[in-house]
Amino acid sequence: MDTAREIHLLPEFIANQIAAGEVVQRPESVVKELVENAIDAEATTISVVVRKAGKTLIHVVDDGKGISKDDLPLAIKRHATSKIQTAEDLHRILTLGFRGEALASIASVSQLEIRSRRRGNSTGWRLLSTPTAEPKIEPYQCDEGTQVIVKNLFYNVPARRKFLKSDLAEFRLIADTMRKFALGYPQLRFVFYDEDSLVFDLSPTTLLERIAQLFGEEYAHSMIPVEWEEHQIRITGYIGQPDFAKKSRSEQFLFLNHRPILSRQIQHAVYSAYEHLLEEARYPVFVLFLHLDPTQVDVNVHPQKQEVKFEDERTVYAVVRTAVTEALASVDLTPRIGIDATTPFEKLQIQSPQKPEETLLVNRLTGEVISSKSQSYTKLPQELRPTSPPSSATPPSSPPATALIATAAPAKAPASTAPSRRFLQLHNKYIVVETSEGFALIDQHAAHERILYERAMRAMNREFQYAQKLLFPIKIELSASDIALLQELQSLLENLGFQFAIVDNTTVELLSVPQDVPGNREQQALVDMLHDYKERAALEYPQQREQLAASFACKAAIKSGDRLSEEEMQQLITDLYQCHSPYVCPHGRPTVFEFPLKELDLRFSRTPVQSKGAD
Ligand code: ADP
Ligand code: MG
Numbered sequence: 049m050d051t052a053r054e055i056h057l058l059p060e061f062i063a064n065q066i067a068a069g070e071v072v073q074r075p076e077s078v079v080k081e082l083v084e085n086a087i088d089a090e091a092t093t094i095s096v097v098v099r100k101a102g103k104t105l106i107h108v109v110d111d112g113k114g115i116s117k118d119d120l121p122l123a124i125k126r127h128a129t130s131k132i133q134t135a136e137d138l139h140r141i142l143t144l145g146f147r148g149e150a151l152a153s154i155a156s157v158s159q160l161e162i163r164s165r166r167r168g169n170s171t172g173w174r175l176l177s178t179p180t181a182e183p184k185i186e187p188y189q190c191d192e193g194t195q196v197i198v199k200n201l202f203y204n205v206p207a208r209r210k211f212l213k214s215d216l217a218e219f220r221l222i223a224d225t226m227r228k229f230a231l232g233y234p235q236l237r238f239v240f241y242d243e244d245s246l247v248f249d250l251s252p253t254t255l256l257e258r259i260a261q262l263f264g265e266e267y268a269h270s271m272i273p274v275e276w277e278e279h280q281i282r283i284t285g286y287i288g289q290p291d292f293a294k295k296s297r298s299e300q301f302l303f304l305n306h307r308p309i310l311s312r313q314i315q316h317a318v319y320s321a322y323e324h325l326l327e328e329a330r331y332p333v334f335v336l337f338l339h340l341d342p343t344q345v346d347v348n349v350h351p352q353k354q355e356v357k358f359e360d361e362r363t364v365y366a367v368v369r370t371a372v373t374e375a376l377a378s379v380d381l382t383p384r385i386g387i388d389a390t391t392p393f394e395k396l397q398i399q400s401p402q403k404p405e406e407t408l409l410v411n412r413l414t415g416e417v418i419s420s421k422s423q424s425y426t427k428l429p430q431e432l433r434p435t436s437p438p439s440s441a442t443p444p445s446s447p448p449a450t451a452l453i454a455t456a457a458p459a460k461a462p463a464s465t466a467p468s469r470r471f472l473q474l475h476n477k478y479i480v481v482e483t484s485e486g487f488a489l490i491d492q493h494a495a496h497e498r499i500l501y502e503r504a505m506r507a508m509n510r511e512f513q514y515a516q517k518l519l520f521p522i523k524i525e526l527s528a529s530d531i532a533l534l535q536e537l538q539s540l541l542e543n544l545g546f547q548f549a550i551v552d553n554t555t556v557e558l559l560s561v562p563q564d565v566p567g568n569r570e571q572q573a574l575v576d577m578l579h580d581y582k583e584r585a586a587l588e589y590p591q592q593r594e595q596l597a598a599s600f601a602c603k604a605a606i607k608s609g610d611r612l613s614e615e616e617m618q619q620l621i622t623d624l625y626q627c628h629s630p631y632v633c634p635h636g637r638p639t640v641f642e643f644p645l646k647e648l649d650l651r652f653s654r655t656p657v658q659s660k661g662a663d
Contacts, residue, residue: 061156061179064126065205068153070351074212075102075201076221077352078158081150082196083229086110087236088131088143089194092252095239096226101218103201103209111193114166120175120185123162126152140342144307147351154198155179157205161197163190179204223247224298227262228308231301231335234258259286259335263299267292272379274336276371279363281340283371287318288333289379290325290632299333305342310354314338317365320591321372323629327636334372338364471617477608479617486645492612492620494633496605497598499623500564501634504597507562508543515545515560522558522571523551530578531556537581540593544600546574565604576603598634 058066072078079096086094089112099105115123122128129148132138138146154160155177165172174188202208212218219242226247230238234255240247250261260268271286288299300318302309314336322332346357358364472480479490507514526534531553534541541548545562558570565573580599606612612620624630624639633639649655 060126064149064152064156065179067126067149067351068157069208071147071149071153072157072201074221075106075218076225078102078106078154078198078201079108079222080225080352081145081154082106082108082198083225084144085150085196086112086194087229087233088145089113091193091236093237093239094229095241097241098219098222099243101215102198102222103212103215103218104199106198106201107195109193109195111191114169114172114192114194115162115164116166117173117185120162120164120173121183124151124155124160124175124177124183128152138348139346141347142305142342144353146348147353149351151196154201155183157208158201158203159199161199162194163188163197164194165190165192167192225308228301230262231255231258232303232306232308232337255335256286271333271335272375274334274371274375276367276374278367278370280344281338281364281367283336283338283368285334285336287336287372287375290322290332290636293322293326293330293332295330297331300331301335303335303337304345304347304356305339306337307347307356308354309356311356313361313365314368317368318372321369321376325376325629325632325636330636336368336371338368340364471614471621473612473617476611479612479620481617481621483642486643486648488640488642490621490624490640491608491633491638492606492610492617493608494637494639495620495624495630497601497633497635498627498630498639499620500601500605501597502627502629503564504544504562504600505593507545508540508593508597510543513545514562514564515542515547516563516565517547517560518558518570521549524556524558524571524574525554526556526575526578528553533578533582537592537596540596544596548574562600562604569604573600573604601634 071081075098079098079102083094083096086108089110091110091112093111095109097105097107119130125148127148129146131143131146131148132141151160151162156179158179160177161174162177163172163174169192172188172190173185174190175183175185177183202212223240223242226238226240230248230250234257235252237250237252239249248261250258253261256268256271256273259271268286270289270292272289274283274285274287276283285303297315300315302311302314315331318332318334318336319326326332344359346359347353349355349357470482473492474480477492479492479495481488481490503514506512531550534548534556535550538548545560545565546558547560549557549559551557558574561570561573577596577599580603581595584595584599606620631638631640
């Protein structure tokens with residue numbers, strides 16, 4: 049009989065060291081855990097001092113509720129916490145900590161000192177600990193609150209120490225974390241020292257002012273507020289203007305019930321709401337707070353507590369996307385060489401006794417009546433949107449316009465009597481159009497790309513039938529890999545309007561194309577689009593359908609160099625201003641610049657009175 053025993057329980061400090069491997073990876077993780085504890089202790093001021101990027105010293109001081117003498121030794125025991133008690137508590141976590149392992153982990157890899165005095169107590173206590181010895185506890189004179197001092201992190205774990213980056217790199221990580229907490233809790237004061245030099249001392253304030261404290265006034269005041277609630281999910285905070293987008297995601301801050309979190313899905317939800325307002329490879333900046341019932345989310349996914357799992361991920365994604373879309377729609381983002389912002393639509397009050405509150409929305413560029421409600425186009429009810437896109441051969445009839453003109457008779461400028469606009473094509477590339485407030489300059493290719501992009505997206509969302517059957521199917525020879533790609537994209541392509549039959553592994557028969565593809569260019573449109581798609585796929589747009597729409601738009605759009613008739617220009621501009629995002633092409637370049645008369649007058653040193661005069 050074999051009675052030899054090889055298995056034994058590890059000494060506590062070794063068990064803690066193993067756990068520390070996950071919780072405490074670097075000085076930054078220590079700072080994060082200690083600041084979390086201070087916030088959980090209801091501190092109003094939190095000060096952090098680091099030396100040698102936290103490698104030799106991390107000192108965190110708070111004015112929170114403190115730790116009693118009896119709790120001090122427990123605080124550094126693993127699985128010891130004051131924040132949850134029962135299994136149910138784990139499903140409704142409102143504190144930043146709950147695992148009870150941070151202090152135990154830190155104690156196992158450093159020389160740790162905790163000084164603390166409970167609020168209202170006259171004396172304080174301190175605990176001195178090293179990884180292998182029993183901690184010492186003694187009376188100590190200190191202010192109310194808690195100080196945690198971590199010296200010589202990883203001094204007993206050389207492998208860990210070697211794994212650390214340069215002081216500069218480690219310090220950056222700490223500074224990023226401090227910035228995150230400062231944004232997440234603008235109502236608290238944060239003081240942060242690197243060695244003896246003050247990095248910041250941020251007084252309690254509003255979120256917007258906190259953003260200004262950290263990133264500058266101009267930055268903060270260009271941000272767009274977000275405030276949205278749906279399905280018991282509330283989204284608040286600020287998002288950056290598309291122009292302020294960065295080359296990295298480093299200025300994207302996300303908080304779930306104030307906890308800083310990382311979430312690719314939510315980042316993507318925000319990104320997708322910007323649609324194509326962004327240039328290539330740019331990321332919007334944002335500081336967004338998600339507030340939701342803690343039972344609807346699991347924060348216990350990873351020891352570092354930055355990853356979370358939502359009960360209903362799709363809904364959260366959709367709500368975030370809507371919140372950001374609404375925020376963006378609430379501001380005018382037209383690139384402008386002018387001063388004050390206006391929209392392409394002019395609101396006219398209808399003086400009709402039947403409907404005293406009604407207003408008429410007229411496109412300032414084309415004179416076209418867009419809506420009888422004072423709403424922006426993006427919020428127009430479906431029936432008022434252009435339902436089927438025009439092919440270039442058959443210009444669209446804007447269905448609501450005629451109906452509205454009848455009721456719009458008392459208005460100042462109904463479409464029927466609107467002065468006809470003057471257009472001028474420059475170098476077969478740009479269109480100048482006179483507007484009621486000045487003039488606008490339009491890039492014909494970019495504008496048409498935007499129009500076709502949105503049509504393609506709607507077609508792929510099956511909002512209308514874009515396909516137009518060819519009288520005679522066209523046989524096209526392609527490489528085997530192109531055929532494979534066609535197969536992969538078949539259902540999207542069919543909704544887009546490209547219907548085809550695969551004959552063999554190098555031949556397809558094209559049966560229909562989107563209505564905007566001009567005659568004789570059917571084959572080219574498909575082939576060019578495929579090539580563009582292959583080149584850009586996965587680089588530009590994360591989603592197939594967006595990429596496909598962009599490739600189609602790019603290849604099927606009017607080229608710069610194409611001569612346009614007056615009618616075609618009129619059509620292009622009308623269609624452009626019916627777009628959801630008329631001001632940028634799918635690649636993020638501007639489509640229109642507006643030059644308000646006011647601005648022109650200013651530049652020519654005319655006073656507004658003079659300009660109105662007949663000189
Ligand atoms: P957790 O935060 O997950 O509970 P920690 O190991 O970080 O675990 O902390 C253990 C316990 O020590 C906490 O639950 C809390 O009761 C106490 N504690 C830690 N830091 C502080 C602090 N700054 N002020 C008051 N109490 C603290
Ligand atoms: Mg903690």
